[in-house]
Amino acid sequence: MRIRHTATAATAAAALLALSACGNGDGDGGGDADYTEDLTFATGGTGGAYYPLGGELSSIFESETDASVNYVESGGSVDNLGQILQGDAQLAMTQNDTAADAVNGDLDISEDGEDEEFITVDNLGWIANLYPEAMHIVVTEDSGIESIEDLDGQTIAVGDVGSGTRAISDAILEHYDIDYTAEETEFGDSTEMLADGQIDASMFVVGVPVASLTQLAETTDVSLLSLEDSDAEEIAADGFYEAYTIESDAYGFLEEDVTTLSVFAALVASTDEVSEDLAYDITAALFDNIDQITVDQGASIDIEEAFNGLGDIPLHPGAQRYFEENDIEVP
Incomplete structure (x- = not known):
């Protein structure tokens, strides 16, 4: 197998490898809580669903909470989780399988897919499954x-x-x-x-x-x-x-x-930088305003399906409180 990288891919790889070099591969990436209401929302490439959905969700979260939300293009799930770990993003879209690898220390950020470089993302909190x-x-x-x-x-x-x-x-x-x-x-x-x-x-x-x-x-x-x-x-x-x-x-x-x-595509948040109260408000804003989402994937967002793909990924405390208060059984 021969691999050719585009400039975008090479940039993402360099950022992830730099992340590994910072010493976060041992699972000590989470630090003391430093909560903020100025949120960066890492989505995906402009050609996929993450970016337009992230844009609509950002508008909803800004109108329904006290936070300001800036949604940004990204390399996708691995890139997004790296940004959560580093504090460069506070909200992110991710595939559930990638998030599971991240919390279990199995997130492979190697550039060539062969020389394995694993990191653990220990400041990650699940908000909800969004769609398959x-x-x-x-x-x-x-x-x-x-x-x-x-x-x-x-x-x-x-x-x-x-x-x-x-x-x-x-x-x-x-x-x-x-x-x-x-x-x-x-x-x-x-x-x-x-x-x-x-x-x-x-x-x-x-x-x-x-x-x-x-x-x-x-x-x-x-x-x-x-x-x-x-x-x-x-x-x-x-x-x-x-x-x-x-x-x-x-x-x-x-x-x-x-x-x-x-x-499954999921919405996740930093447990270091997104407080329990803000995560609660974001979860409420999501499920109270599904009818405002115009992209096709919005039709799949359902509170009864919020834990699809969760596995052993931890719930954000704010999301957990929201589900419990709304009589949704938490796994």
């Missing part, structure tokens, strides 16, 4: 690629260095024993590269449907590769994933359902 995220494996119709096996020898965008997509991409490609050249870049850039013929396939984990893929399909004939049901179940059993079906009506170009893997 599905792996999309996109190819062009004229590529001749019709199955996962056909990806052998191809150049594939496997997610940004600071995203949670990379782990799932690796799990799928390793399961099928695919030899490939990896392009590490964010989702929006990868769709442009696919349309321009710079790569052969793009893999990304995002809520269904995602506008950027719909827009790509308006100018480029594309298709989604499907996993065998048995393979999806086997890969899911070995990781923090679930087998998932992208329904045929999710995108206009689909003619049949697509079997893939999914994780």
Whole structure:
């Protein structure tokens, strides 16, 4: 496997490696509480769902709490959790599997995916699950690629260095024993590269449907590769994933359902810098104003599903108090 980084990916990798060098790999990253109401909200790339959803949530949180919230583009889940650890962000979007790795000391921030560099994020508090995220494996119709096996020898965008997509991409490609050249870049850039013929396939984990893929399909004939049901179940059993079906009506170009893997997108907050009271208010603002969210993924936000994917990730004390006061059973 050969890896080529984009400038964005290389920058994210450098930041994460610098984070490791600061001595936080031993789990001592959490410090004394220094609460603030001036919040930076780390989201994701502009081509995915995290960024627009983060923008709408920021507006809601600003109008419903005493906090000011600045949402920013980022490299994705790993990058976001690193920012929480370092105090560069106080709110973040993340995949639940990546957050689980972070709190268990298994968050791998190595640049090449081989020379392992692990950190522990010990100042992380779960606010709520937001929606399921599905792996999309996109190819062009004229590529001749019709199955996962056909990806052998191809150049594939496997997610940004600071995203949670990379782990799932690796799990799928390793399961099928695919030899490939990896392009590490964010989702929006990868769709442009696919349309321009710079790569052969793009893999990304995002809520269904995602506008950027719909827009790509308006100018480029594309298709989604499907996993065998048995393979999806086997890969899911070995990781923090679930087998998932992208329904045929999710995108206009689909003619049949697509079997893939999914994780959950979650909202998390720093326990060092976001007080219990503010986290309580943010949780209340989220569930009291779901009807104000216009992006498609907002339809999946449900208080009854707030703990999907939680596992052993700690709840933020403020979120826990909110759920208990609203008679939602806390795991």
